[in-house]
Structures are given as structure tokens and as C-alpha cells.
Amino acid sequence: MIQALPTPAAVLERNCEQRSETGYLDKVQGSPGHRIVLFRGGRALLDGTGLAYLDPAAAGPHLPSDAVTVYLGRTLPGTHPQVPDGTDLVLKVLADDAGDLPWVPRDASFSGYRDVGDTLGATDAAVFIEAQAVANWHVSHRFCPRCGARTVPEHSGWMRRCTVDGSEHFPRTDPAAIVAVVGGDDRILLASNFAWDANRYSTVAGFIEAGENAEQGAIREIAEEVGVHLHATHYVGSQAWPFPRSLMLGFLAYTHDTVAVPDGTEVREARWFSRGELQAAVLNGEAVISRRLSIARALIEHWYGSAILEPGEALDHEEAAGHATPGGRA
Ligand SMILES: [Zn+2]
Known part of the structure; x- marks a missing residue:
């Protein structure tokens, strides 16, 4: 469930x-x-x-x-x-x-x-x-x-x-799918875009096209941007994001693929993280993930199972930091 x-x-x-x-x-x-x-x-x-x-x-x-x-x-x-x-x-x-x-x-x-x-x-x-x-x-x-x-x-x-x-x-809203992709080994796939700092990672998002349902849009965007085939998509929540007029439809989605292929035009890198790897990478600055006001962060933490600590917060949460393992590329 x-x-x-x-x-x-x-x-x-x-x-x-x-x-x-x-x-x-x-x-x-x-x-x-x-x-x-x-x-x-x-x-x-x-x-x-x-x-x-x-x-x-x-x-x-x-x-x-x-x-x-x-x-x-x-x-x-x-x-x-x-x-x-x-x-x-x-x-x-x-x-x-x-x-x-x-x-x-x-x-x-x-x-x-x-x-x-x-x-x-x-x-x-x-x-x-x-x-x-x-x-x-x-x-x-x-x-x-x-x-x-x-x-x-x-x-x-x-x-x-x-x-x-x-x-x-009437006021317009443009629907977009934002997708946390989870692999068969329960790692999450996060992408870094060319437009961002090299260590910034987030979930993949894209606009739903005319005549497409949200699930089709999510599957297509993930295939286009990170070369991964999804076998299941679950809508879990949304966020109005009026910059200028998006409605972000959040999905948790699953793939059997283990290799991701960034499109090379929008996505620079697509990287798998285990929970321990992601928390460690965030704490040591190797990865910067979306801020807490975003649905991207909510999706990542939904997969993670709790709040992900930011650098500086770890000192107050030693037990949480203690379970983090050294980061590394998958
Ligand atoms: Zn007119």
C-alpha cells in the first residue's frame, strides 16, 4: 500500500x-x-x-x-x-x-x-x-x-x-508530472540538469502533453530524460507551482532497469542512491537536493521514510547521522 x-x-x-x-x-x-x-x-x-x-x-x-x-x-x-x-x-x-x-x-x-x-x-x-x-x-x-x-x-x-x-x-494551470523513480534494489534515481550546479540532484519532471494522461506523461518523461522504463506509477500528491503556472503531479514509480541513460541535452547525470548513500552525500555536500518547500523533496523523503538531514543539522541528530553510510556512485 x-x-x-x-x-x-x-x-x-x-x-x-x-x-x-x-x-x-x-x-x-x-x-x-x-x-x-x-x-x-x-x-x-x-x-x-x-x-x-x-x-x-x-x-x-x-x-x-x-x-x-x-x-x-x-x-x-x-x-x-x-x-x-x-x-x-x-x-x-x-x-x-x-x-x-x-x-x-x-x-x-x-x-x-x-x-x-x-x-x-x-x-x-x-x-x-x-x-x-x-x-x-x-x-x-x-x-x-x-x-x-x-x-x-x-x-x-x-x-x-x-x-x-x-x-x-479563465486562469490557466499547466499539469506536469514529477516522478521519484525507484529501482528493483530500492535505490532512488535522481537527476542533475545542465542548468544546475553539478552537485544538485532532484526528481525528474516534465509537462503533460496535450491528449496525454498524467501516467503516460510520467512514463514518457522518464524514458526521454533518463532512459528508464517504468512498470508501475503511483500518484501520491500534488503541489501548485505557479512559476509561471504549473500544477506538479507527484508520482512514485518503479522500474526493473538498473542502468539509467541521461538524455545529454537536459539531464547531465542520472544517479542511483541507496538511503544511506543519499543521506551521506547530502551531509558531506556531495549532493544538494531540492529544498523542503518543494514536492520534489517530499517525494524523495517519502521514499526515504523520514526527513533527510541537511549539513549542520546532523550534530543535533546523531542517531540519524549514525546510520548513514559513506556515499558512492552506483
Ligand atoms: Zn476577442
């Missing part, structure tokens, strides 16, 4: 039905209790505690009237340490060249998710990811794919309508 990855529950009630009603966003913004999440250039405003939730009375007068505005949802009970339960959150996306914002709180600054994601709490991370996904979509879908005319937001920012032909356009 293959366990699913632990996946975080929603932290916002998105109110999908209400938000599509005309005037809903105005109603929310007319209420003093809502809070504003600010984006600029693909980065969110953070303060000393995490994502900044601005009071509309303080921030509202300074915000440009043409900022793209999106209803993110209402905080669910018990999910949010910084704002009361039931608070409506509204995203404002400023133009990339919005310049200095002297009115923002002194301890606040714009940061990208990849820089701060693993320091955020689960709630802030989830709100950041939703805001990032919908902000990316607005920025890249200002024009109609049918006729090229301008589109304008409706449905509280969850739909854009063409100003000429009236066609409706």
Missing part, C-alpha cells in the same frame, strides 16, 4: 459562486474589515512576520485605481495567526514599474516565493501561491487569444472577458 503525501488543507474559502456576482468585489472592498495582499513584479509584500496584510484604511488611498484586483477568499477558522477568522483577503497587483512606495510599512519589502517560501508559515505560503498564480495569469492574459483585443477582469478577478468578441478566459 503506497501512502499519499501529506497535503495541506485549504486556508481560504474562495467563495467561487459569490465572487462571480456583479459587484461582489466592490462590496468586499467597501467593508473596512478586509485586508490587502500586495504584489509587484511577481513578488509579494512581506513584513517582519510574513506576508503583509494591509489595512485598507491605511493602504487604500495610495493604491492606483488601475491595479488589477482579485478576491482571494475568506480566512477559514483556525488557519490564520495574523488576521481574524472570516477576514476577506483582496489581492492588488501593481504595475512592474510602480516605483517606490514610501507609504508601505517601514519593515515591509517585496520578495519572491523562491527566496522566502521555506521561511513562511503554511497559511502565508498558501496565500502567496494563490496570489502568485492569479497575478501571473492577469499579467500574461491582457489580450484575447481569439482576436487580440484587450480583455478586462470580471468575476472578482477570476475571469477576463474580451472587449470585442465577449469571449471568457
